[in-house]
Amino acid sequence: MSRITSLTRKFAAVAAAAVVATSTLALPLAANASSGVIYVAGGMVPGTSVARAFCPAGYVVTGGGGLTTGGTPAALQQSYPISDKDGTIAWGFTGIGWQVAADDWSNVVAFAICVPA
Numbered sequence: 001m002s003r004i005t006s007l008t009r010k011f012a013a014v015a016a017a018a019v020v021a022t023s024t025l026a027l028p029l030a031a032n033a034s035s036g037v038i039y040v041a042g043g044m045v046p047g048t049s050v051a052r053a054f055c056p057a058g059y060v061v062t063g064g065g066g067l068t069t070g071g072t073p074a075a076l077q078q079s080y081p082i083s084d085k086d087g088t089i090a091w092g093f094t095g096i097g098w099q100v101a102a103d104d105w106s107n108v109v110a111f112a113i114c115v116p117a
Contacts, residue, residue, distance in 0.1 A: 035115070042097070042110040049105040050078070052087060054097035055114035061090070063113040064098025070106025077103040 042053030055061050061081050068074045081095035082088060090096070098112040 038114045040097075040112045040114060042112070044108060049102040049108060050087065050099060051101070051108040051110040052082065052085075052097055052099045053110040053112035054085075055095075055112055058117055059114035060093060060117045061095035061097055061112050062115050064100075064111050066098070066100030066108055066110045068100075068102040068104075068106050068108045070102050070104045074106055075103045076108070077101045 038056065038059060040053045040055060042051055044051045051066060053064060064079070064081065066076055066079055068076055078099060078101040080099060081090040082097050082099045083090035083094040084096070087099045098110050100108050100110045102108045
């Protein structure tokens with residue numbers, strides 16, 4: 001099994017649990033001990049169609065994304081790195097997490113790829 005396939009399956013399993021969460025959820029999905037890379041999933045901000053995944057303290061975000069379980073066709077309206085807990089867009093090396101939002105108020109899950117700062 002390729003590394004991408006393995007990570008996709010891990011994301012899908014966590015996404016299923018995160019979609020039913022009623023508060024912000026942060027779950028470490030996997031870690032690569034030799035490189036320090038951590039993959040994190042984050043649940044929805046209550047009362048919104050926004051989800052945020054945050055890197056642990058001492059880490060910065062290097063990438064991310066998300067998925068939605070919305071209707072047909074469902075799409076992400078936002079997907080970008082954030083620099084604070086309120087979802088401010090990150091520039092340069094200020095990213096602490098990733099934010100996504102659905103275009104139809106459906107459930108979403110955010111994913112962040114984090115490395116040591």
